[in-house]
Amino acid sequence: MKFVSLFIALLIGFGLGAGALWFHQGGTAGQGGGSSEREVLYYQHPHNPTIRSDEPRKDEMGMDYIPIYAGDEGRDDDPDVLRISPVVVQNMGVRTAEVERGALHRQISTVGFVEVDEAAQSHVHLRTEGWIEDLRVRTTGERVTAGEVLFRLYSPALVSAQDELLQTLRRNGNAGPARERLRALGMPADAIRQVEQQGRALNLVPVKAPQDGVVQALNVAEGMFVQPGTEVMSIADLSRIWVIADLFEHQSDAVREGLDAEVHFPFRPGETLVGSVGYIYPTLASPTRTIRARITLDNPDGRLKPGMWTDVHIDGESTEPVLHVPAEAVIRTGRQDRVVTMEEEGRFRVHEVRVGRRAGDRLEILEGLQVGARIVTSGQFLIDSESSVTVSLARLQAAAEADDGSVAAEGRINHVDPEARQVNLDHEPIAELGWPAMTMDFEVAEDVALTDLEPGDPVIIHIREREDEEYVYELTHIERLADPTGETDDAPDHDAHTGHDH
Incomplete structure (x- = not known):
């Protein structure tokens, strides 16, 4: 039995940092100098509350037995309570906070990227076959203005339709159907008027930019033959852009359309652009398993480029009143979550809890705590570790006594x-x-x-x-x-x- 006792003492000494901390379960912490006025009933082994002494003494590790005072002895009956010396508590830097009930204000921080505003984008197509002549736009990224000539088109079908219009006008016939045919083939109205005024067909019909913007795609070259349906080029107005923010599934219930959002770009440190959530996409983005939220921003100087990454902060909706604690107080092991409560000075208890939503540095508590309970926010890992050591010690002690x-x-x-x-x-x-x-x-x-x-x-x-x-x-x-x-x-x-x- 002496060997077993020594083995148990060595185990406790190792688990508690070679005697740096001393704990005992169900016991009462030793008091400071101010406690000399209280009556000492007996002295208790620092690791085994069943071992007592009528006089002060030290255990196998050289640690002092703990004095048990009158009025405290009944507290030893609760096996779930850990008693820690106030001196050790102070050395551990234990800090506590109360369990609170109230609304959680959820701030969503995520990343996003700039995209072209699809509502400010246009595509240039042809309605008849022909050859590209006099191409004015040579590269993507060129800026164009509405009404500017992009290129000229030579199309035999357009030349034939113009001749038909001129013949009808010479006979003083109804030119309406001939004009409609030219419009159907994509000839601009001002070019049709020019043909009527000059009395001769245009071999090269000008094709003009439908809007201001930047050429995003250029799919033709000088002299190329094109057919109907070919996208010649696309033009995007970048004076207004979209920021697409990625939201995790657990964040989606805190975001709705109309909420304020702040956007930060790495190349503009210290500058915040303010917008609002204009649209939340109804499906998940399959590669990232995220929900996308769209924020529209003005971009008058054109410094925000499609493809840029951003930091996005959305002022999310507040929750209904819930129990919540500092996130640092929760011990998360992967299989379960725990917190340590302080019932009074030097008395601690470990609780299993079920956590919910997170808002900043606060965590919602669904089960396991009551409002007003005092929880440990610093040093709880040491206390939780000692709680597990205590269970192992009890098992060793039971085996030794069997x-x-x-x-x-x-x-x-x-x-x-x-x-x-x-x-x-x-x-x-x-x-x-x-x-x-x-x-x-x-x-x-x-x-x-x-x-x-x-x-x-x-x-x-x-x-x-x-x-x-x-x-x-x-x-x-x-x-x-x-x-x-x-x-x-x-x-x-x-x-x-x-x-x-x-």
Whole structure:
């Protein structure tokens, strides 16, 4: 037993940074000099509350026993509470905050990119076949103005239709159908008037820019033969542009059309452009799995170029009143989330929580806390780690004390039947008995109390084969543990078994 005690002490010394911190579960922290007026009932081992002394002394690691004062001894009954020395709390720099209830103001920060305003874009097509002559636009990116000649088109069909119009006019006939044919072939109205006034056909018909803008695409060259349907070029007005912001799915419920948005461009540091969300696209962008929101910005100087990346901040909608805490207070392990509460000075408890939405540095709490609770925002990782060490220590201690031939194991209560003196529980694999993790019914020895056990309680159990009946096992000891993690081992087989099956 001396070797086991020394091993336990060494384990605790390693887990707590070679004695830098000292914790104990269910105990009471040592007091400062101002506590000398209080009556000391006894001194308690810093790691094992069952070891007591009437006089001050040190443990195997050279750490002082903790004085227990009158009025504090009843607090040792709660196994879920961790007691930490006020001196250690101060050295750890523990900070706390209250759980609050209120609306969360959600600020969405994301990235976006500049696109051409599709409503300010036009395409130049031909309605008849012909040859490109006198091409005035040679490269993409050239700026053009509305009415400017882009190129001239030689089309035999247009020349023939003009001759038909002139012949009709010479006969003083109805020229309406001939004019409609020219318009259908894409001849501008001013060119038709010019033909009528001059009395001769235009071999080269001018094609003009439909709007101001920049040539985004140029698909022809001088002398090229083109057919109807060919996009000769496209022109975009960049005096107004779109910023397309990417939103993650969990952010989409905070954004709606009409919300204010701020756009920052890396090449214009310190400058903020203000716009609003004009449209939210109804489908997800498949490559990125994001929802796109469109923001329209004026660009009179043309410095914002299509393809540029931006930082976007959207003033999202506020939530309904909810419980929320500082995000730094939540310990996120991937499988679950936990927080540490401080019930009073030096007394801490670990809670499993379910978190919801995030707004800046605040996290919504869906389950696990009440408004006004005091939570630890700094140093909680050390406390949470110590809570896990305490559970492991209790298991080691139970194994060391199991000198009656029983085997110690960890489990979780499912059902308690005090009248039949039976419990149903999930236990971990037990190598000593060759058992896998299972759900089992156990008979309980007469001297083991069942009144304080409830479904869900994590426990340390001692299992022993009955002397009067072979292959029948009973529980000779049940010790309720703190449950800092709320996790149970994944059992490969949860078919119900009883203690009689082995």
